[in-house]
Amino acid sequence: MVQGMRSHGAGTVRGGDIDDTVTVAGWVQKRRDHGGIAFFDVRDASGIVQVVADPDKHPIVNDLRMEYCVQVTGTVRKRPEGTENPDLETGEIEIGAEEVIVLAPSKTLPFMIDDRVEIDEKVRLQHRYLDLRRPRMAANLRARSRATSAIRRTFDELGFLEVETPTLINSTPEGARDMLVPSRLRQGEFYALPQSPQLFKQLLMIAGVERYYQIARCYRDEDFRADRQLEFTQLDMEGAFWDRDDVLATVEKVLAAVVEEIRGVQVPLPFQRLTWQETMNRFGVDKPDLRFGMEIVDLTDHVMETEFGVFRSAIEAAGTVRGINVGAQEWSRARADEMTEFAKTLGAKGLVWMVVEGDGTLRSPVAKFLSETEQESMKKAMEASPGDVLLIAADRWRTAVEVLGGLRNRLGRPFGHDDLAFLWVVDFPLFEEEDDGSITFSHHPFTSPVDIDEMREHPESAVSKAYDAVLNGVELGSGSIRIHDPDVQRQVFDILGIDAETAQRRFGWFLEALDYGTPPHGGFAFGVDRLVMVLQGETSIREVIPFPKTQTGVDPMTGAPTWVEEDQLNELGVELSATALARREESEAEELA
RNA sequence: GGGCGCGUAGAACAGUCUGGAGUGUUCGCCGGCCUGUCAAGCCGGAGGUCGCGGGUUCAAAUCCCGUCGUGCCCGCCA
Numbered sequence: 001m002v003q004g005m006r007s008h009g010a011g012t013v014r015g016g017d018i019d020d021t022v023t024v025a026g027w028v029q030k031r032r033d034h035g036g037i038a039f040f041d042v043r044d045a046s047g048i049v050q051v052v053a054d055p056d057k058h059p060i061v062n063d064l065r066m067e068y069c070v071q072v073t074g075t076v077r078k079r080p081e082g083t084e085n086p087d088l089e090t091g092e093i094e095i096g097a098e099e100v101i102v103l104a105p106s107k108t109l110p111f112m113i114d115d116r117v118e119i120d121e122k123v124r125l126q127h128r129y130l131d132l133r134r135p136r137m138a139a140n141l142r143a144r145s146r147a148t149s150a151i152r153r154t155f156d157e158l159g160f161l162e163v164e165t166p167t168l169i170n171s172t173p174e175g176a177r178d179m180l181v182p183s184r185l186r187q188g189e190f191y192a193l194p195q196s197p198q199l200f201k202q203l204l205m206i207a208g209v210e211r212y213y214q215i216a217r218c219y220r221d222e223d224f225r226a227d228r229q230l231e232f233t234q235l236d237m238e239g240a241f242w243d244r245d246d247v248l249a250t251v252e253k254v255l256a257a258v259v260e261e262i263r264g265v266q267v268p269l270p271f272q273r274l275t276w277q278e279t280m281n282r283f284g285v286d287k288p289d290l291r292f293g294m295e296i297v298d299l300t301d302h303v304m305e306t307e308f309g310v311f312r313s314a315i316e317a318a319g320t321v322r323g324i325n326v327g328a329q330e331w332s333r334a335r336a337d338e339m340t341e342f343a344k345t346l347g348a349k350g351l352v353w354m355v356v357e358g359d360g361t362l363r364s365p366v367a368k369f370l371s372e373t374e375q376e377s378m379k380k381a382m383e384a385s386p387g388d389v390l391l392i393a394a395d396r397w398r399t400a401v402e403v404l405g406g407l408r409n410r411l412g413r414p415f416g417h418d419d420l421a422f423l424w425v426v427d428f429p430l431f432e433e434e435d436d437g438s439i440t441f442s443h444h445p446f447t448s449p450v451d452i453d454e455m456r457e458h459p460e461s462a463v464s465k466a467y468d469a470v471l472n473g474v475e476l477g478s479g480s481i482r483i484h485d486p487d488v489q490r491q492v493f494d495i496l497g498i499d500a501e502t503a504q505r506r507f508g509w510f511l512e513a514l515d516y517g518t519p520p521h522g523g524f525a526f527g528v529d530r531l532v533m534v535l536q537g538e539t540s541i542r543e544v545i546p547f548p549k550t551q552t553g554v555d556p557m558t559g560a561p562t563w564v565e566e567d568q569l570n571e572l573g574v575e576l577s578a579t580a581l582a583r584r585e586e587s588e589a590e591e592l593a
Numbered sequence: 594g595g596g597c598g599c600g601u602a603g604a605a606c607a608g609u610c611u612g613g614a615g616u617g618u619u620c621g622c623c624g625g626c627c628u629g630u631c632a633a634g635c636c637g638g639a640g641g642u643c644g645c646g647g648g649u650u651c652a653a654a655u656c657c658c659g660u661c662g663u664g665c666c667c668g669c670c671a
Contacts, residue, residue, distance in 0.1 A: 029631095030631075030632075030633095032629090032630045032631060032633050032634095033627085033630095033633090034627060034628055034629070034630065034633075034634085035626070035627035035628065036627075036628035037627095037628040037629065037630080038628090038630090039629075039630055039631065039633085041631070050630090050631070052629085052630095054628090065621095065622090066621080079629085080629065082629090083629055083630075083631090085630095085631055087631080088631080091631090108603065108621070108622055109603075109604085109621075110603060110604075111603080111604050111605090111621090112604070112605095112620070112621070112632090114620095114632075116632075117604070117605060117620080118605075119604065119605075120599095120600090120604085120605090120663080120664095121663075121664075122662075122663060122664095123603095123604080175669095175670075175671085176669085176670055176671085177669085177670085195671095196671095220670065220671090221670095222669055222670045223668085223669060223670075225665085225666080225670085226664090226665070226666095228670070228671095286671095287671095341596095342666095345596075345666075345667055346667085443671085444671095468671080475671060476671095477671075478671055525671090527671085540664095550662090550663070550664090551663070551664070551665090552662085552663085554662095556663095590661095
C-alpha cells in the first residue's frame with residue numbers, strides 16, 4: 001500500500017502518528033472552504049483522511065475540486081476537542097498541510113462519487129472508472145478478490161489441481177445458446193465459447209487428475225436478467241472416486257471459507273438438504289429462500305367434497321388445491337387484482353384470496369361458495385389468525401405450487417438483514433417434459449440417473465444424481481454425479497431421442513474417452529458473481545462485475561459490440577445478412593446526424 | 594418474442610392524471626463572503642432539443658401513435 005509517492009494510506013493514519021510528517025496521495029473527496037481555513041478530504045484505496053490548510057499559505061487549495069488527484073505532505077495532529085468525526089476511521093486526527101501538489105486535475109464529474117445517490121445505471125456504466133471509485137463498488141471489487149482468494153486457498157489445502165481448459169471449443173450441450181467465434185484459418189467453421197468446462201473437466205477425470213478446480217469464465221448467449229450476463233465466472237470443480245456426499249462436503253467447505261473471508265462468520269455445516277419434490281411442495285420453487293416460512297399447505301383433503309366450481313374442477317382433473325398464509329398484509333381490491341395478475345403471469349387461471357376478519361370469519365369473493373366446515377378446516381390447516389391474508393391456487397400440481405411459490409417470494413421475502421440460509425436441493429428429476437410433449441434432460445445429458453432400470457421404464461419420474469446449492473433464494477450453482485459407464489450414456493441419449501449417429505457426430509470424441517476405464521466421478525460449479533452478490537447484499541450481479549453489459553448486451557462505455565471492417569469479415573468468410581446491413585446503414589446515418 | 598415501469602439542466606427529482614410562456618427543488622459548476630467544517634453555511638450567476646419522429650389542438654413536457662434507450666419480469670437460461 002505504502003509506496004514511493006506516499007508514506008501512509010489515507011485511511012491508515014491514526015493517533016499513533018501524531019506529530020509525524022506524513023505524505024498521502026489520492027483523490028479530493030470534498031473541499032470545505034471557510035475562508036480563513038479550509039478542509040479537504042483525501043480518499044485512496046485505504047480510506048479517507050481530512051487535511052486542513054490555510055488558504056493564504058496554500059492558495060492552491062482554492063483550486064481543488066472534487067476528484068482532483070493530489071499529493072499532500074503535512075503533520076498529523078489531534079483534532080481540536082469536539083471536532084472529531086466518529087464516522088471516519090481517521091476521525092480522531094487530521095493532517096495539517098505543508099505541501100499540496102495537484103498530480104492531476106479532474107473535469108467536472110458526470111456524477112458525484114457518493115454511495116448515497118442512486119445514479120442511472122447507464123451513466124454509471126459510461127463512466128465505470130468513476131463508478132468504481134465509490135466506496136460501495138470498491139468494496140464489492142475487494143470482496144470479489146477475497147472470495148476467489150479464499151476459494152483458491154481452500155482447494156489448495158484440499159489437494160486440488162487448478163487446471164485451465166480452453167475457451168475456444170466445440171458447442172457444448174448445456175442447453176443454452178452458444179456464443180460463436182468464426183475461424184479465419186478454416187473459413188465457415190466456428191468455435192463456441194464454453195457454457196461451462198463440463199466435458200473438459202470430465203476428460204480431466206479420465207486423465208487421472210482426480211481433483212480439479214478452475215475459476216472459469218463461461219458464456220451463455222441468452223437474454224439478460226438482474227442475475228444473468230452473457231459472460232460470468234464459475235467456480236468449477238470435479239473429483240474422481242467419490243460420491244455425492246464427497247462433492248457436497250467439499251463445496252460446503254469452500255463456500256464456508258468464502259463466507260468467513262467476506263462476512264467473518266462461521267456457517268454451520270452441513271447445509272440443510274431437501275429433495276426437489278419436498279422443496280417444490282413446501283416452497284413452490286427449486287431455489288427457495290429459507291430465511292422465512294410462509295410454506296405452502298395442501299388443502300385438497302380439506303375441500304375434497306366442495307361444491308365450489310374452481311376447486312371442484314381442479315380436483316376432478318387430478319389437480320390440487322394449495323394455499324399459503326402470507327400473514328397480515330395491506331390488502332385492498334387493487335392489491336388483490338395486482339396479485340391475481342401476477343399469478344396469471346405464472347400460469348394460474350386465477351387466484352382465490354381470503355382475509356381473516358377480527359371475528360374469525362372469512363372475507364372473500366368466494367366465501368359464499370364454501371361451507372362453514374370447509375372454511376374452518378382451511379383456516380386451521382393454514383394456521384390463520386385474524387388479519388391474515390390467505391391465498392389459494394387450484395390447478396395441476398406443478399402450476400399450483402409454482403404460483404404460490406412466486407407469491408411467497410413476492411409477498412414474504414425479507415430484506416435488510418444479513419442471515420445466510422444455505423440449502424442443498426437434491427434428487428432432481430432426470431428429465432423434463434417440454435411443451436410439445438418431448439423429453440429433455442433437466443440438467444445436462446451426462447448426469448447419472450439414480451436407477452437405470454427406473455430410467456428406462458419411467459423416464460418421466462426418474463430421479464437423477466443432480467443437486468443444486470441455494471443461498472437466500474438465489475441459485476448458486478449445480479452439479480451432479482456423472483455417467484461414467486459408456487453404455488448408460490448411450491441409453492440416456494437414446495431416451496432423449498438422440499440417435500447413435502448424432503451422438504457420435506456431436507460427442508464421439510467424448511464417448512470414445514469414456515471407453516478407456518473412466519473412474520466414477522462427479523462435481524459442481526457455482527457462480528462466483530452470484531455468491532459475491534448475495535454476500536455483499538447486492539440484488540444485481542452487475543454490481544459485482546467490474547465492467548458489465550446492459551440488458552441489450554451493450555457496454556455503454558466502449559460501445560461494444562461494434563461494426564467491423566469489411567476486410568475483417570472477408571478474412572473470416574462472413575457476410576452480413578440484408579437485415580444486418582440495413583441496421584448498419586441506419587446506425588451509420590445516426591452517427592452522421 | 595411478450596408484459597410492465599422509466600426517460601425533464603452535468604447528477605437526483607417534482608411538474609404529466611386535469612394541455613396554457615421551460616416553471617421549480619436539491620447537489621454539482623462559475624463568482625463573492627466566511628477560521629473548525631465533515632453531504633459546511635450565506636449571497637449572486639450560468640446551465641434545457643422536456644430521448645427522438647409524427648399526429649391531435651388556437652396551444653403539447655403534459656393527450657394519441659410510432660420509435661430508440663434503459664430497468665424489472667415472463668418466455669429463454671442453471
